[in-house]
Amino acid sequence: MTMTRKPNVIIIGRPNVGKSTLFNRLVGKKLALVDDQPGVTRDRRFGDATIAGLEFTVVDTAGWEDDDPETLPGRMRRQTEVSLEGADAALFVVDARAGLTPLDEEIARWLRSQTVPVVPVANKAEGKAGEAGVLEAWSLGFGEPVPLSAEHGEGIADLFGALWPIIGEKAEGVSEGVAVPDAEDSKDGEEDGDGDLGPLKLAIVGRPNAGKSTLINRLLGEDRLLTGPEAGITRDSIAVDWQWTDPSSGTVRDIRLIDTAGMRKKARVTEKLEKLSVADARRAVDFAEVVVLLLDATKGLEHQDLKIADMALQEGRALMVAINKWDVAENASSLFNGIRAALDEGLSQVKGLPLFAVSARTGKGLDTMLGAAFEIRQSWSKRVPTAALNRWFDDALAANPPPAPGGKRIKLRYITQSSTRPPRFVVFGTRLDMLPKSYERYLVNGIRRELGFEAVPVRVVLKSPK
Numbered sequence: 001m002t003m004t005r006k007p008n009v010i011i012i013g014r015p016n017v018g019k020s021t022l023f024n025r026l027v028g029k030k031l032a033l034v035d036d037q038p039g040v041t042r043d044r045r046f047g048d049a050t051i052a053g054l055e056f057t058v059v060d061t062a063g064w065e066d067d068d069p070e071t072l073p074g075r076m077r078r079q080t081e082v083s084l085e086g087a088d089a090a091l092f093v094v095d096a097r098a099g100l101t102p103l104d105e106e107i108a109r110w111l112r113s114q115t116v117p118v119v120p121v122a123n124k125a126e127g128k129a130g131e132a133g134v135l136e137a138w139s140l141g142f143g144e145p146v147p148l149s150a151e152h153g154e155g156i157a158d159l160f161g162a163l164w165p166i167i168g169e170k171a172e173g174v175s176e177g178v179a180v181p182d183a184e185d186s187k188d189g190e191e192d193g194d195g196d197l198g199p200l201k202l203a204i205v206g207r208p209n210a211g212k213s214t215l216i217n218r219l220l221g222e223d224r225l226l227t228g229p230e231a232g233i234t235r236d237s238i239a240v241d242w243q244w245t246d247p248s249s250g251t252v253r254d255i256r257l258i259d260t261a262g263m264r265k266k267a268r269v270t271e272k273l274e275k276l277s278v279a280d281a282r283r284a285v286d287f288a289e290v291v292v293l294l295l296d297a298t299k300g301l302e303h304q305d306l307k308i309a310d311m312a313l314q315e316g317r318a319l320m321v322a323i324n325k326w327d328v329a330e331n332a333s334s335l336f337n338g339i340r341a342a343l344d345e346g347l348s349q350v351k352g353l354p355l356f357a358v359s360a361r362t363g364k365g366l367d368t369m370l371g372a373a374f375e376i377r378q379s380w381s382k383r384v385p386t387a388a389l390n391r392w393f394d395d396a397l398a399a400n401p402p403p404a405p406g407g408k409r410i411k412l413r414y415i416t417q418s419s420t421r422p423p424r425f426v427v428f429g430t431r432l433d434m435l436p437k438s439y440e441r442y443l444v445n446g447i448r449r450e451l452g453f454e455a456v457p458v459r460v461v462l463k464s465p466k
C-alpha cells in the first residue's frame with residue numbers, strides 16, 4: 001500500500017438537487033443531513049467514498065448555500081475556491097425532475113472557467129419523470145450526463161464509469177484492496193480463503209412471509225454456536241455473528257447474518273409492508289457481501305422479488321435465490337424450472353443465478369446454500385491477474401472479432417480488473433462509442449463463464465485513451 005493522497009471529488013450544485021443524498025450514498029453512512037427545505041444550514045463535509053473499489057474523498061458543498069439562492073453563485077465562488085484547488089473532479093449535480101434552472105446555467109458557466117474536470121450528474125433520474133431532464137443536462141456543456149438516483153442508489157455504476165477515467169489512476173496508488181461500501185471492516189479483497197475475508201456478511205431478504213425469520217431461527221438454532229448478538233452495525237439493522245460447521249469439510253466458518261426481520265420490527269408501522277420489504281432489503285444489502293433472496297414455494301416469483309433481486313445486483317452484491325417451504329411445494333420440478341426461467345428472463349444482467357430449494361422448517365438444503373454462499377463470495381472477491389486476463393481477452397477477440405462499422409475496425413487493446421467485491425473490468429481501446437452493446441455483453445458473459453465469475457454481477461467499463 002502506497003501513501004499517495006486519495007483523489008478529491010467535490011459535489012457542486014444548487015440547493016435541493018440531492019447533493020447531500022449523493023454524499024450519503026457515496027460514503028455509505030448517514031453523515032449529512034437531508035432536508036426537503038432548500039438552504040438548511042449544514043456544514044461542509046468530507047467523507048471516504050468507495051464506488052466499486054474506486055476510493056476517493058468526497059466533499060459535500062451543501063452547507064455553503066445561502067438562504068438567498070440568488071446570491072449562491074457569488075458565495076459559492078468564494079467558498080469553493082479553496083476546495084476546488086485541491087479537487088481532482090467535480091460532480092455537478094442538477095435535478096432531472098425539475099429541469100435546468102438559470103442558477104444551474106450560471107453555475108455551469110462558472111465551472112467552465114475553472115480547470116477541474118466536471119462530471120455532469122442528472123439526479124432524481126429514476127422513472128419516466130427524469131428522462132427529459134437527463135437529455136436537457138447535455139446542454140450544460142460537459143458531455144454525457146450521468147443519470148442517477150442518489151436516493152434509490154441507481155446509476156452508481158455509470159458514475160463509476162465517468163469518474164474512473166478522471167481519477168482512476170490516482171486512486172489506484174492509494175490501496176490495492178477494495179473495501180465493501182460500509183467499510184466497517186475494510187479487508188482487502190484479494191486473498192484466497194475466507195479466513196482472510198472475515199466473517200461472511202450474509203443478508204436474507206424477501207417479501208413478508210417468505211420465511212426469513214423462520215430461516216434465521218433455524219440457522220441460529222441449538223446445533224449452531226451463537227457467538228453473541230451484536231446490534232452495532234447501524235441503528236437500523238441487527239447483525240448476528242455465529243459459526244457454521246460446514247458438513248462437507250467439517251470446517252467451522254464465521255458468518256455475520258444481517259437480520260432484516262429484526263429490522264422490520266423497528267420500522268414505522270405506517271409504512272406499507274410491500275414497500276417495507278424493499279426498504280428492508282435495501283438496508284440489508286448495504287451491509288452484505290452475499291444476498292440470499294428468499295422466495296415462497298407456494299407463491300412463486302413475483303414482480304416484487306425481481307425488484308429486490310435487481311436492486312441487490314445494481315448495488316454490486318453477489319446474489320443467490322432460495323425457494324423456501326420446499327417441504328410443501330407442489331409440482332416441484334416445474335416450479336423450480338419455472339422460477340429458473342423467470343429469473344433469467346427478468347434479470348437479464350445475470351443469467352444462471354444460483355438457485356436452491358430449501359426448507360426453513362425442516363432445514364433441508366440450508367447447508368448446501370451456505371456452502372455456496374462462501375463460494376460465491378470467493379469469486380466476488382477474486383482478482384484475475386492482468387496477464388491471464390489478457391490471454392483470455394486475446395482469445396475472445398480472436399474467436400469473435402469486434403465489428404468494423406464503416407470499414408474501420410474498433411480496436412480493443414487490453415483489459416484490466418479495476419476492482420473486486422464486486423469485480424469491475426476496464427477495456428481500453430479506440431472507437432469504443434461504436435462498439436455494439438451486444439459485443440459488450442459477449443465480453444461480460446465470457447468473463448463470467450470462462451474466468452469463474454458465475455453468479456456475480458460483472459461490469460465492464462470502456463475507456464479510450466485521451
Ligand code: GDP
Nearest residue numbers: 016017018019020021034035062124149150151
Ligand atoms: P441538497 O440540498 O442538494 O444537498 O439536496 P438533498 O440531498 O438535501 O436533497 C433534497 C431533496 O431531494 C430531498 O428531499 C431528497 O430526499 C430528494 N432527493 C435526493 N435524491 C433524490 C433522488 O435520487 N430522487 C428523488 N426523487 N429525490 C431525491
Ligand code: GDP
Nearest residue numbers: 208209210211212213214261325328359360361
Ligand atoms: P418472514 O415474514 O419472511 O419473516 O416469514 P416468517 O418466518 O414469519 O414465516 C411466514 C410463515 O411461513 C410462517 O407461518 C412460517 O411458519 C411459515 N414457514 C416459514 N418457513 C417455512 C418452511 O420452510 N416450510 C413451511 N411449510 N412453512 C414455512
